[in-house]
Amino acid sequence: MTDRVHPYTRVVGAIIIPFLVAAFILLYPLADTTDRLFAWTIKPSLTAMLLGSAYAGGIVFFVHVVRPNRWSAVRHGFPAVLLFATLLAAATFLHWDRFHFGFLSFNVWVTLYVTTPFLILVAMILNRGEDPGRPADRDTVLPGWVRIVLALIGVCSLVVGLVLFAAPQLAISGWAWPLTPLTARVCGAILTLPGMVNVWMLGDARWSAFRQIFQAQLLSLVLMLLAIALRSGELLWARPSAWVFTAGLGVALVAYLALYVWAERRLSSRSPTG
Template identity: 55%
Template sequence: MADHETGGSEGRTRPARGDDGIRPLTKAVAVLVLPFLAAAVVLLYGFPADTERLFAWTIQPPLTAMVLGAAYAGGIWFFLQVLRQDRWHRVRHGFPAVVLFATLLAIATVLHWDRFHFGHISFITWATLYLVSPVLLLGVLVVNWRADRGRPDAVDTTISRPVRILLAIFGAVSLATGLVLFFNPAVAIGSWAWELTPLTARVVGTVLTLPGTVHIWLLVDSRWSAFRWIFQAQMVSLVLLNLAVVLCRDQLLWENAVTLPVVVTLSVALVAYAVLYLYCDRRARRGAEQAPHTRRSAVNPEA
């Protein structure tokens, strides 16, 4: 298939449908979002106890600020890959998750408007970002969605069906939990692994929707290359989430039934992602190394 097709009487070209390219709008949105994410990570993860003075709204306890900062750190890695990669399918399944994340935080901002620090530069930045980013990210999906032609990379492998189903189940649980926390935050107040308010319950719920929304796509796409770079971003978040739990362990409510499962799930998820990543990467490289020999054998059976 040609990479471009001619359009209009003026002979101009436009990207062909199914060329698997990342459109300029997609790259531009990544450039726009990255500085905001970087600033948020510095403030939330670097100074989690100073959000009353430095951030758009006061976040207590600091563990919640670090959880949000960890999610933004994963977002930095993801959008850096959007800039770095040249194939849409490598980042495609991350965008529905980011659209949902931005939309839910925009709704939470409206619902808890009185909690924000009006006039503060960080609030103006936050409000502007979440007013604009859901629309821009949705535009990325519309412009770029059909570019994926469904083909694997030259160096690629498939994720086995049992693993994909298991990850999809984990994702569905994470997504469902996140949506419950967002739409009914009262269920988490007093019973979550650490102290939450209606706003912070919605924020934590929004963070939980990220892996859930990504994993659903494993049911329809088995290409390792379609998840490799997104899983990198999720591992970045998981490393920082586990570190936050260690650093803020005094803020955990061990008397609550969900605390131990939450802590264990975070650590197990990081190990599971790392094992899967190393296995699939090794399998993809081994397949690429064997491919030339297979082609030579087909041409010369005596080789």
């Protein structure tokens, strides 16, 4: 086992990154212009910014995929990307009438989400068996209770995300901000990302297997909280879900950051073993 990222996978990552950068720009700093510039109109703008935050994390993740790296360092992010892309592809066809036909951004969106699930699946197949399952030369082991807690949080996020996607009407009347069936499904897809990553912690204690993915998640969390601060007027604060969602993001950021700092300190105190 070489623990290498297959050249095909690097090429796929290099292709995806520019689209993620463009989408982030359109959805985060230009969130108010989706009716003119994006593949579909996203209201309120907070939803657009949350999707943009997910794309920002994706940029960091795929940069790690493209650069010289180990497959074991990024492999747990690929099932999350596969599910996310598949759900957004399904949401596109379920809500076809909501999209801006004739827009360049629409053509790019459809092309991206029709092809990405297959490209990611092929990458996972080509890289299968590359992870030797052993710690990196400089590594640390995450405590069992930490992995269990994060996995449980991940399961909750994954379940909520899948329910939002499968039954969006259940969430619309009680969500933290106004949703449509399409935006409910998009928010559900976003929630599956950390969910799919965290569940892998039950079977993998290596910090090296999650370190780079956590960098992507930390950036997404920071941008999501910034979006809430900038668009606080769009949240329905009379609903408990608005407070729960905001507090949940804040707690997640503190917990992820604390774990990252702790693991990095342990890592810096260890000498290479190989």
